[in-house]
Amino acid sequence: GEDVEQSLFLSVREGDSSVINCTYTDSSSTYLYWYKQEPGAGLQLLTYIFSNMDMKQDQRLTVLLNKKDKHLSLRIADTQTGDSAIYFCAERWMDSSYKLIFGSGTRLLVRP
Amino acid sequence: DAGVIQSPRHEVTEMGQEVTLRCKPISGHNSLFWYRQTMMRGLELLIYFNNNVPIDDSGMPEDRFSAKMPNASFSTLKIQPSEPRDSAVYFCASSQGPSDTQYFGPGTRLTVL
Numbered sequence: 519g520e521d522v523e524q525s526l527f528l529s530v531r532e533g534d535s536s537v538i539n540c541t542y543t544d545s546s547s548t549y550l551y552w553y554k555q556e557p558g559a560g561l562q563l564l565t566y567i568f569s570n571m572d573m574k575q576d577q578r579l580t581v582l583l584n585k586k587d588k589h590l591s592l593r594i595a596d597t598q599t600g601d602s603a604i605y606f607c608a609e610r611w612m613d614s615s616y617k618l619i620f621g622s623g624t625r626l627l628v629r630p
Numbered sequence: 631d632a633g634v635i636q637s638p639r640h641e642v643t644e645m646g647q648e649v650t651l652r653c654k655p656i657s658g659h660n661s662l663f664w665y666r667q668t669m670m671r672g673l674e675l676l677i678y679f680n681n682n683v684p685i686d687d688s689g690m691p692e693d694r695f696s697a698k699m700p701n702a703s704f705s706t707l708k709i710q711p712s713e714p715r716d717s718a719v720y721f722c723a724s725s726q727g728p729s730d731t732q733y734f735g736p737g738t739r740l741t742v743l
Contacts (some may be wrong), residue, residue, distance in 0.1 A: 551731070560634075560721055561734040606673070615729035616661065616685070620673040 522609060522621035529627045536594040538624045540607035545588055547609040551618070552581065552592045555604045564592070564605075594626075602628045632656070634735035636722050642741045648710040651738045654703055655724030663732060664697055664707050665721040673721075679705065680728055712742045 523541045530536045542550060548569050553561040567574045567581045567590075574581045580593040590607055604623040611617060635654040643649055655662050664676040677687045682699045690697070694713070699705040709716055719739050723732040 548729075549731075553734070558739075560736040561723075563731060563733060566731065610729070616663075616678055616680075616725075617675060618732060622672045 522607060522619050524605075524607060524621040524624045526622070527625050527627070529629060530597050531629050532597060532599055534597055536592075536597045536601070536626055536628075538592045538594075538605050538607075538626065540590040540592075540621055542588050542590060542607070542609040543619065544609060544611050545585060546612040548612050548615075549610045550581075550583065550590050551608040551610070552579075553606045553608065553620075555606065555623070557603075561606065597626075597628050599628045599630060602626055634722055634724050634733055636720075636735035636738050638738060639736060640739045640741075642743065643712055644743050645713055646711045647742075648708065649712045649716075649740060649742075651707040651720050651722075651740070653705045653707070653722030653735060655705070655722070656733060657703070659724035659726050659733075660702070661725045661728050661730070661732075662699060662705050663723040663725075664705070665723065665734075667719040667721060667737070668717075676707070676720075678728075685728075709740075712740075714742045716740060717742050 551566040552564040554564050555561050565576050578595045582591045604625050606623045608618040608620045637652045662679040667673050676689045677697045678685050679699045697707045719737045721737045723734045725732045
């Protein structure tokens, strides 16, 4: 399909792990990104993974990539209330080096 | 280091008025992007500049929208005349090169009454 797909909403309890999932479109995509958007703010780059990697860890964040299924996930360990935001995944198509295709975003709500 | 700077942060205007949004990319970045974010359509790329030259404007909705980049440190997105359906958050992003990571500004929330 043409769309990068994400679930719309996720609610977790503070201290638990959060897993946000994304299905992208092009198996030849080079880079896959996770951005965070807090209310009233711009998109903040959280992390990215190159398509020849299966996993990338950065402090509390773990990105897993399943190229066969075109599935990307972001795991946030020990989720905090400050993690409440909208999370966007985005893919960069190989044949269009500048264009990012964004998902619709997953709203993460962290309950105290 | 300063990130991407956008102004104004909020703009409220009446239908038919001209609106100009401004962006200062990160120093040293050669690629600049304008995006629009709405609930219905999500994030859409409007136009992309490389070395101050518009490369892809296929996302510009219609002739009412225009964008310029007179130099490496400044870009504008103009809507004339504005319409209520233009109400959205407009983001500017920049990257070192076309295929490098894009960094976003805080956005301009536009409301057209």
